[in-house]
Amino acid sequence: MRRHPQIIKTVLILLFTLFLNSVGWTASVDAGTSTVEETIHIKQSSKPASKDETSSPSSLSLGELRRKYKQTFKFKGPHVKQVALTFDDVPDPRFTPQVLQVLRSKGVKATFFIVGNRAVKHPDLVRQINNEGHALGNHSYSHPVLKKMKLEQFMQEILKTEDIIYRLTGKRPKIIRPPYGxxxxxxxxxxxxxxxxxxxxxxxxxxxxxxxxxxxxxxVLSEVGPGAIVLQHAGGGTGSDLTGTIKALPQIIDQLRSEGYTFVTVPELLGIPSLRVDTGVDGP
Structure with a gap:
């Protein structure tokens, strides 16, 4: 009978040991699960952002931006019988000279938006555009989707092209047309x-x-109205064919003139200086 307390004591010790092992094992599993979950969470939160996440400081649409920045962001002029013809992606020796020839023959001044890396390759065409009295605009250096870029990259695209235009013409254009708008x-x-x-x-x-x-x-003719800004191209990528533009241009000019329209540059249409007042290269 004296052995009973000893047996009971032994049994209790064994049960307690089993209990501790059980708690320790459970804690170990819980800790392991917590570590795995934490690792997954860190990976998810620190993954590289997508292009849209990186480069969309604002979720405003183009229409909302135009309404919010009425004096800075334009897409048409006042309701007057004037039209501004604009030509993007210049200079391009395949098409720009032909467009210039049509404008010269019709006595029309237009606005040309210059791509910087093309201006470097064809500087004489930039000088010709300027010398023939057309307005100059900045169309970036490499024709990227600017809204997806960081501000510093955007600035480089604009300022690099501005410096190239300035070296070729002595002018720093006030107007910018972002590629793809x-x-x-x-x-x-x-x-x-x-x-x-x-x-x-x-x-x-x-x-x-x-x-x-x-x-x-x-x-063009189905959409034109007073104060219209017309998008056309006088340059393009490999394989581009702008024959339709070159052939249609004199007919467009003649038709709109017959309807009482006059042709002006973008700065003339908007009543703004063609050149920037501040010619310094500032930071953001």
Whole structure:
């Protein structure tokens, strides 16, 4: 009978030991699970952002940006019987000289938006555009989607092209046309603070698609109204065909003149200086 307390004591010790092992094992599993979950959480929160996440400081649409920055972001002029013809992606020796020849023969001044890396390759064409009295605009250096870029990259695209244009013509254009018309709020703010104006369009010829003469003509004439800013191209990528633009251009000019329109540059249409007042290269 004396052995019973000893047996009971032994049993209790064994049970207690088993209990401790059970608690320790459970804690170990819980700790391991916590570590795994924490690791997953860290990986998710520190993954590289997508391009849209990196480069979308503002979720405002282009329409909202135009309304918010009315004096900086334009896409058309006042309701007057004037039209501004604009030509993007210049200079291009395949098409720019032909467009210039048509404008010269018709006595029309237009606005050309210059791509910096093309200006480096074809400086004489930039000088010709300027010497023939057309307005100059900045169309970036490498034709990227600017709204997806960081502000510093955006600035480099604009300022590098501005310096090239200045070296070739002695001018620093006030107007910027972002490639594809895409820009974000941070970039518009910078443009405003540094005395630029963002200029898109309200009539699109869609000539970059390689459309024929009649389609280009229809796209323009069906949409033109007082104060229109017309988008066309006098340059393109490999394989581009702007024959339709070149053939349609004199007919577009003649038709609009017959309707009482006069042709002006973008700065003339908007009543703004063609050059920036502040020619310093400032930071953001």
């Amino acid at each position: 895409e820009v974000n709020e941070e970039e518009v703010k910078w443009a405003k603070d540094h005395h630029y104006m963002i200029v898109n369009w309200n009539v699109d010829s869609l000539d970059w698609k390689g459309l024929d003469q009649e389609k280009v003509k229809k796209n």
